[in-house]
Amino acid sequence: MDASLIGYDHHDEPSQSRQLLLRISESWNTRAKVRREALDLTFEPARDDFLETLLPFHQHPLYQALSECDRQRILSCGWLIYNDKTVAIETAIVTPSCNDALEGRIPGLEGGLMRKLVCETLVDEAYHLLLVENASRITRHYRGLGDIRIPTFNLVRFMEEAKAGCSEGWQRTLVQLATSVVSEIFVSDYLHQLSDCHTIQTLNRATVAAHRHDELAHSKVFTGLAETFYPALDRKQQAFFAEVLPKPIEWFADMELDIWDDVLAQLGIVQGRTIVADCRPMNANAVRRVDYSGVVNLGRNIGVFDTMNGRDSFGLLGIAA
Known part of the structure; x- marks a missing residue:
């Protein structure tokens, strides 16, 4: 027997999701x-x-009126923010869910194949941290931005607030898991524009391209994991997961203007507060700026839209079943 297959659950029904996960592993x-x-x-x-064009205020006349030096420093900070969001997704969102799976807190993910997939994902995520930390370190050094500090992202803050509002541990686990699933579905699109951009730093493009290469597989992994664990939840847990699944769509789509408000102030951009304030109305429709079809398809496939909780929760975001 191939040693890589030892411990797999060969007695389990070889569902389409499990077959896909096996091929990925x-x-x-x-x-x-x-x-x-x-x-x-x-x-x-x-x-x-x-x-x-990835700056939320790139068309604002006050930004366009800035000196070339200031615009270049803002662009460099855009890269640092982009990388720090990657770090936040990997460390604060995805890794804790992987740990939950390994520690047996997620029903349906106890088998050998699932544990191997989770361990491979953790190795990938650790490597992504090294990639972006190297790129950020080099940018900070050559651009003189060593003192810039990036605050907490709303994506993480909203998730933690939702977890804090839960009375049961399993609910907190499922909030974390829903955020991980949605983030992994979205992150390859988040990386797409830079991974194909040949006008920016070659290192930066290559960093994002390498990350996206793995995330294209991770999106399938987390979709397959969701299709595996959801049927293993009891009815109360399924109803809760159906309710919480669409919420990270809005959290991920947030323009993170509070981060930019803080960073522009650190850069000494005197018009920064006005620039950010003028962009805030655009954030009210943040969900419309992302392609959430992958999450909708997942919800439909696992039966989330068969529950009132799921239909109502997606409907609150203007997403119909």
Whole structure:
């Protein structure tokens, strides 16, 4: 027997989701970027660090009126914020859910295949942290931004507030898990624009491209995990998960303007508060700016829309079954 298959649950019904997860796991040694060559860390001072159109205020006249030096510093901070959001997703959202699975707190994910997938995911996520930390460290050094500090992201804060409002431990576990599932579905699209952008730093583009390569698989992994654990939940747990699943869509789509308000102040941009304040009305319709079809398809596949909790919760975001 292939040693990589030892401990798998061969007696289980080979569902389509389980077969997909098995193929993903078996391909990890040749697929995962951590198993490939290291990135070239060469810095190119003449290239932008970030894509200007990804700044939430890139069309604001006060931003456009800033000096080239100020705009370049803001672009570099955009890259630092982008990387720190990646770190937040990996460390505060996904890794705790992986730990919950390994520690037996998620029904349906106890088998050998599931544990192997979770461990491979944790290795991937640790490597992604190294990738973005290297890129951020280099940017901070060459752009003189060592003192810039990035506050807590709303994505994490909203999740923690939702968990704090739960009375049961299993509810907190499912809030964390729903946020992990939605984040992993969204993150490959979040990385897409920079991964294909050849006008920014080669290192920055390559960092995002390597990360996205793994996340395309992770999206399938977490979708498959959801299709596996949801049927194993009891009816009360299913109703709760159906209610909470769409909420991270709004959290992920948030424009994180509080972060930008703080960072522009650190940069000494005197018009920064006005620029951010003028953008806040756009954040009211943040959900419309993201493609949530993957979450909707997952909800439909696992039966979330068969529950009143699920239909009502998605409906509050303007998302119909």
